[in-house]
Amino acid sequence: MNRRDFLYGMSGALVGGARALPVEGAVTERPDARDSFMISNVSVFDSARGVLVPDQTVVIQDDVIAAVGTGVRDDSFDVTRIDGRGKYLLPGLIDAHVHLSHILYQSHMTGDEILPFFLAHGVTSVRSTGDNVPAQRLVQRHAERTPHTSPRVFMASFLIGGSPAHHPDVGWSLDKPEDVPEFVAHMAAWGVTTLKLYINVAPEVGRRVIEEGHRHGLMVAGHLTSYHPSDAIRDGIDSLEHIYTVADFIRRDPDDRHSVDLRSDAAKRLIDQIAESQVFVDPTLMVFWGTLFFVDDPQVIEHADNASMPRRLLDFWHLDNPRRLDSFSSGPIAVRRGTFQTYMELVGLLHRAGARVLVGTDAPEPQVPPGSSLHHEMEFLVQSGMSPAEVLSAATLVNARVLKADDRIGSVTPGKKADLVLLDANPLTDIRNTRRISHVFKDGAALLPAEILTAAPR
Incomplete structure (x- = not known):
């Protein structure tokens, strides 16, 4: 998308707020929603x-x-x-990586429809990491009007990349650094919290986005392939999204996603740089488990957390759906399981080195159900070597810090x-x-x- 605001994911009829409820046996009558x-x-x-x-x-x-x-x-x-x-x-728990128009556009849903699933699972705030901005603002406005069925919504920019834009429903092409200031000012005026650098962003454009974003008081996140994370860290990026933004740069074979070498000098240098810089790392292990590596695994497809999802979302998630996004589910499943274990080991290495780990999911990607997937992500992080207390601190206070909202929540x-x-x-x-x-x-x-x-x- 370039200089056009396509309003995907427009909100339809708005649902009403739930009433406040008493704890069982604690009161004799139902308190008002704004009771003390x-x-x-x-x-x-x-x-x-x-x-x-x-x-x-x-x-x-x-x-x-x-x-x-x-x-x-x-x-x-x-x-x-x-x-x-x-x-x-x-x-309240915070999901540090969600989408509120992207993905939902593919499943013919709007962002307001998934908000209750977050809140019902204790997720009281969500951080968008790249969506259509006007559509996202409508979702945020809906959340503000229905606080008892919706989490707080923190907005992000479109996915900022080069030409052609990835995901035309949410992508925005920026090919020249001189075009960055106007775009960033435009995003700041919309009220976004985060600018999202995406796969094919040119390093010189990414560098300018970081500079301009910080000038406007915004955080800058990156799902990076063309812009080396080491360079992005030196340029001041605030968060690295998805553990493969780290793992893909420490492979033995650049063309083999399964050749990550955690014992290499390159791995040690990058892990140390991440820890020393205190850049946030958002592993989103759930999207690798649910969407990318094991989408053909019946244990994933039939997981109990998926059962309560809306039929339109489940239909989109189905592997035979031609509108469904590509996955990494090729090759022997044993190899994929090994790579997933390597990703979890990398998270553990980053944590032990002192990196600031976030808790995000990439909901509502296939088999990443809004709300419940955050609990599953926390389970994966414990399996990666973090203690339950460390994971809970990450899912609350650390996530609030990446939103610059730790004075209000967390x-x-x-x-x-x-x-x-x-x-x-x-x-x-x-x-x-x-x-x-x-x-x-x-x-x-x-x-x-x-x-x-x-x-x-x-």
């Missing part, structure tokens, strides 16, 4: 320190966390009281937005317990996952 709450005797996850703090009292007033601690008096606030004994309170801190997830089991003993959601708090409303999903299409 006091959760007592709850274990709170401190995302800055990566620990659970027991026996805390958390007060929510309107859409803000008003108090957290052990000395909060019950008579200090007019609230609905919730007994949090045996429960665990997390900051931790259970007084003054921040009351975007929270209440669990029935300890996530630090088993990361899969993040799926055991009692309630989601969004903008201060207490919501049942099942009720949120009443706003979702089938």
Whole structure:
């Protein structure tokens, strides 16, 4: 796309917001959606320190966390009281890599239709990483109007590349550095948080996008092939998207995706550079598992997380659909499994070196269901060598930092937005317990996952 705003993914009829719900047995009547709450005797996850703090009292007033601690008096606030004994309170989860018109355009859906799936799974904020901007703004506006069925939406630019544009529904061709300032100013005026450099962007254009983006206070992400990540890091890029943006540059054979050599000098240099620069790395292991490597594997296609997805999305995901995007699912499955294990090992090496790892999914790519896929991604990150606490900190506070929103979200801190997830089991003993959601708090409303999903299409 070049100097034209094609409005793919336009929002249709808007769904209404869910009402706030009480925790079972805690209240005698249904509180209003903007009620105030006091959760007592709850274990709170401190995302800055990566620990659970027991026996805390958390007060929510309107859409803000008003108090957290052990000395909060019950008579200090007019609230609905919730007994949090045996429960665990997390900051709202953030998916750091989603699309809200791209992919959905192929499945004849609009971005507003998938928002309830995120929120019902405790994902209270999403970071777009490249979409049609006007369509995306309509999705964001819908989310703002329906806060009790939608996560917060942080927008990104079109996918910035050379000519021809990849993915004409969301791509934008920039071939000359001198064209960059006008484009970036245009994106800033739309209110995007992130500029997305894409596959065939010329290095000199990418460099100028980083420079202009930072001048406007924007973050710059890269899914890179023609622009070496080492050069992009030196130029000041903020995040590397997809683990193969790293892995593809440390192959023994440049033409063989499965020849990644983690023991090479090139690998060590790049890993060290990433860690020292503190650039964010967003592995998105889910898209390699669900879409690229194993899309022909029945265990992936028939995964239980896919069952609740809308029929139009499932039809698009089907391998026989001619509109479906290409995958890497060629060659023996044992080789592909080996490469996926190598990718997870690379994530572990980056983490141990001190890199800042994000938690993103690439939803709604095939077999990457919105919402539940973030929990699956966290499971993969634990398998890669991160502890459950480290993964939860990444999915909350670190993800908030890549959005420049850690002053508002990402931790259970007084003054921040009351975007929270209440669990029935300890996530630090088993990361899969993040799926055991009692309630989601969004903008201060207490919501049942099942009720949120009443706003979702089938």
